[in-house]
Amino acid sequence: MMKNIRRLALIASCALMLAGCGGGGTSSSSSSSSSSSGSTSSSASNSVAVIVDSGPAAAGGTANEAFVSVTICSPSSPSTCQTIDHILVDTGSYGLRIISSVLSSSLTLPLQTDSSGNAIAECTMFADGYSWGPVRKANLQIGSESASNLPIQVIGDAGYSGLVPQACSSTGTAENTVATFGANGVIGLGPFAQDCGTACAQSANNGFYYTCGSGGCQPAAVSLALQVPNPVTFFATDNNGVMLTFPSVAAAGATTVSGTLVFGVDTQTNNTLGSAKVYTTNDIGYITTVYNGVSYADSFLDSGSNGYFFNDSSITQCSDGSGFYCPSSTLNLSAVNSGSNGANGSVSFSIGNASTMFNSNPNGTAFGQLGGTNGDAQSFDWGLPFFYGRSVYTVVEGYTTSGGTGPYFAY
């Protein structure tokens, strides 16, 4: 445990000192290849540690953000690898994205190109901003799983930062650095196979994809095979989804929380669905939540959200304008989730006073009772606090398990 934290700290400081870390952050794969060949005795090789901590130093402190480390290798020089910590675990998006500044200059990642040889670049949109950068191909190692020539997005890539299309920058504010993004990258593990899907294969004005040539970057239709995929779909095994498990967190919060990300659902003894109930999502990833007698059709389970985000005008908001809730005493609440498959079940949760939580536990990074308002009047956003004390499964569209066919969440 202590060793693990020290290792993360070392890597984080490395990410800040780019010049001095170019060589140090990159290594021959002799260690990683020996560890994978030597791991045959481990029954849990399809799992990796997840940590909730204060995030990369450059992000200035995060709360309820869960991170993994990933190892990226050059497809053309597979022994040249770099392990990158503080990649946000996100069941609300699809695909691996890494901030350019944390990548070693000695790690060569070829551009993804269209049939004319033009580079493919992407505008990844979030509710609070956008991230721009080219799609590049990388070999990914995480636990014992690997993906070769995996399309990933390199956010903030210097060669493309001057080419951001107006159609992209006009959707919000830029999040192209560790400081503005809040992590060294994100691994999108939600229940879809690509970040955009068929909409981007059929239409050029899809908002996501552009091809870049001498005339700049123009909107482009991009086939499914060239899009940034959910990385698990590129694994040879355990490729139908993930299971994310966290222990419970005390009401006062915790300085750090260690969880587990298991690849595959119903593929090994450590990722069986068991008694978990399956909630099939609609074609854009929504389930329905009924709270206080109101039905919210735009609801979702999102490990990348840092609180329970829902609207209840009877709950006092914090005075700082953050939209977090600050009730005078802890509220014990419940809601009912239902899936497109007709499954439904009640969820109990608690909302505490965010200001009190933060002030009385200044070193805390995990708060199980953090909640706030939602910018979509039709939405209940079940963020990371929902994941504490549970195993939550996501199964990718089109994959069938004992519990049904994805896209679905189960818990």
Place this chain on the structure above:
Amino acid sequence: MKIHALAIALAAGMSMPVVAFAALGGTVASVETDRVQMKATARVARAASNFTVHELTLGSGTTVREYVAANGSIFGVAWNGPTPPNLQQILGQYFSALSDTTAVKRISHTQMRVEKADLVVHASGHMRAFAGHAYLTSMLPQGVTAADIQ
């Protein structure tokens, strides 16, 4: 003046800088500017009790609704769909508030909250699915609340 500016904007095409006038806080005439700028495939208006909603359907599948008071001023906008719309276009002069670190509460990638003087912007969503609204509190018609702008 506006028509002249629009003609220049159209001639300049996609790569031109932002048009100076836009929906929020503008007049009903700017709805048409937004329709053209965002290449909306449809525009439908429907009347509510004391305002009119103009709904634009964009090529991306996203819909934008602009809320026009009886005096012709646009007091609110709302959107939902697979990608956020051109917020620079529909927020106009208020777009810069999204990068004002004193006004924006960046609490999660799935939630955006801006409250700056008269301006309120709330947005939510995740990959493939977004929704949000923005309005000017001083311009809300009598009896109209944020809940009406969805």
